[in-house]
Amino acid sequence: MSPTPQHxxxxxxxxxxRALISVSDKTGLVDLGKALAARGVEILSTGGSAKALLEAGVPVVEVGAHTGFPEMMDGRVKTxxxxxxxxxxxxxxLDSHTxxxxxxxxxxxxxxxxxxxxFEATVAQGADFATCIENIDIGGPSLIRGAAKNHDFVAIVTDPSDYAELLAQLDAGDGRTTLAFRRRLAAKAYARTGAYDSAIAAWFAGQLGEEYPHRIGFSGELKQTLRYGENPHQTAAFYTNGETRPGVATAAQLQGKELSYNNLNDTDAAFELVAEFERPAIAIIKHANPCGVAEGTDLHDAYARALACDPVSAFGGIIACNRTLDAATAEEIAxxxxxxxxxxxxxxxxxxxxAAKKNLRVLLTGAMPDPAAAGLSVKSLSGGYLVQTRDNGRIAAADLKVVTKRVPTAAELADLVFAFRVAKHVKSNAIVYAKGAATVGIGAGQMSRVDSSRIAAWKSADAATAAGLPEPGTRGSVVASDAFFPFADGLIAAAEAGVTAVIQPGGSVRDAEVIAAADERGLAMVFTGMRHFRH
Incomplete structure (x- = not known):
């Protein structure tokens, strides 16, 4: 280890x-070059940057002339x-340095x-391996890290959005920059090279088929500093990771107040849920759990049926649509x-x-996310992270195994698939009652599955009473469980609520007991072989 010089x-x-300018993103380049030249700064530059500046009449010393060596190896060696x-x-x-x-x-x-x-944009465009490799910058990160390390004397600018502040510094300081400014730029520079290297490492691991490499890096770009986190005493911010998946990170906000931490979390949950359905669908979410979900002949129909599941909890919720929102549906939402x-x-x-609801946030994404697409999910723990693939598992009617004496009808089968897709997006333990492609009762987040069954039935009964209906929506419905019934009691509670068919993953040591309970009550039951825990 070399000795530390004293300074x-x-x-x-x-x-x-003197300034060195070498940029791929030429936003604001010419204006910056002219401004620096007007302030008497000598400009060294390379390749396309030098060409653009010279064509604009900005005096430039090309790096090759400065070093006495030309650019070589297709530009791989220049700085x-x-x-x-x-x-x-x-x-x-330091005297030794001078x-x-x-x-x-x-x-x-x-x-x-x-x-x-x-590099990131090249990968996002689906470029081949060789093209991606050629877009890995070598000289740039070296320049950035060197300048950032020596920020006591050198200002490092990596983002065109900082050009204006740089010029303001030079004007205020009679051609000089402040240490505080240089330190802020240095921190930003290291964050940029760190994110860049993380992107390269993640891409390379993917090319090698390494789902979980020995070292993993996560990076993001600040999109929004939030007023607070889940609670007012917590600070929070929203970062994007460059993923192009349609959703809250890529949406355009048409109107309304700034999104909060909870808004963002709940809206993501709502949009991912409603993307599960091919027909027009609405999902109404509260605290990341659905209050009601329905398919319909159109969005107007779907909204009315989703709202009917739990109109009380829907107050202050998030509404997600999987089609272009129309005026008739918007009038009901309003x-x-x-x-x-x-x-x-x-x-x-x-x-x-x-637009008349000025505080209502309206987000437009341009497209729907693919529920079957691969991706990673990351959760922080004390001292580490849990990383897993996104839950992109989907069950179709053809995947189901009938385990009871009675086979479900075609209508029951359709509702079973619908209910299980909703259950995938309900916090565990999850129970979802559905009828006619609409939820009629949802039990979420309970420590006991039988409690989830009872809560969902109780809420369904309350909704029916409020609507003046003669009986709860659970009568004649189907029920979905996100994981197996460990005992027959959860299934019995659902049967008492009036269900006719059941969908669950199966796999319990007491499956035979649960199947017998279903047969005893004349229920049809199917196993998916796939669990959808959501914590």
Whole structure:
């Protein structure tokens, strides 16, 4: 390990006499170059950046002329030279460094403006292996890390959004930058190279078929600083990871207040749930659990049937649609206090209706997410992370195994598949009663499955009484359980609520007991072989 050189305290104001500019994203490049040149800053540049600046009349010294070596190997080697890195890394307060600069004719570089080859965008476009490899930047990260390390003397700018503040600093400081500014830029620079390396590592692991590599990195870009987290005493922020999956991270907010932490969490849950269905569907979510879900002939029909499941809990909820929102449905939604409406699109009539509800957040995603698509889910624990594949499991009628004497009817079979898809998105232990492709009772998050069965039936009875119906919606319904019934009591509770058919994963040591209970009550029951725990 090399000895640590002794140096004086960090200077505050440092003049910018020479800048190195090498950018892939040329947003604002010409204006920056003109502004720096007007302030007397000498500009070193490379390749396309130099060409763009020269064509705009900005005086530039090409890096090849500065180093005495031309760009070579198809541009792979251009800034990797002691006259560049020495000028960036030299501490101006160390005699040994300044003597080396004088001895080897290395001019100081006070400002580095670099952004990286578009590796993430290249991968997102589906480029082949060789093209992705060529878009791994080598010189750029080296310049960024060197300048960030020596931020006592060098300002490192990696984001065009920082150009304006840089120029404001130079104006306020008579051509100098402050230490506080340089430190903020350095922190941002290391975050950028860290995210870049994480993206490369994740892509490479995928190319090698390593689902869970020895080391894993996660990165994100700040999208929004939130007012608070789940509770007002918690701080929070929303980061995006570059995934293009339609949803809250990619949606355009048409109107309404700023989204909160809970809004974002619940809206994501609602949109992922409603994406499960091919027919027009509505999901109404509260605290990440559905209050009601329904398919219909159109969204208007689906909304009415979803709301009927639990209109009390739907107050202040999230409403998700899997079709373009129309005016008639929007008018019904406007009668309810809702926090967020999310849909792939909304027609002009719907937009006009919802515009009157100024505080209502309206998000448009442009498309629906694919419920069968692969992906990763990450949860933090003290001292680590739990990483798993997204629950993209789906069950069709053809996958079901009938285990009772009675075979479900075609109508029951359709409702069983519907109910199990909803149960996938209900917190465990989950019980979902459904009839006619609409939920009629939902029990979520209980420690006992039989309690979930009873709560769902009780809520269904309350909803029926409030609506003036002669009997609860659970009469003649089907029931879905996200995991097996460990005892017959949960199934018996559902039977007492009036169900005619049951869907569950199976696999309990007491399956025979549960099947016998179903047969005794004339129920049809199918096993999926797939569990959908959700914690």
């Amino acid at each position: 004086t305290s960090s200077p505050d104001l440092v003049p910018v006499a 990797l030279h002691p006259r560049i890195h020495g000028g960036i890394l030299a501490r101006r307060d 003597r080396a600069m004088d001895e080897h004719d290395i001019p100081g570089i006070d400002l580095v403006v670099v952004n990286l080859y578009p 009668k309810l206090f809702a926090e967020v409406v999310i849909a792939p699109d909304a027609d002009e009539g719907a937009r006009r209706v919802l």
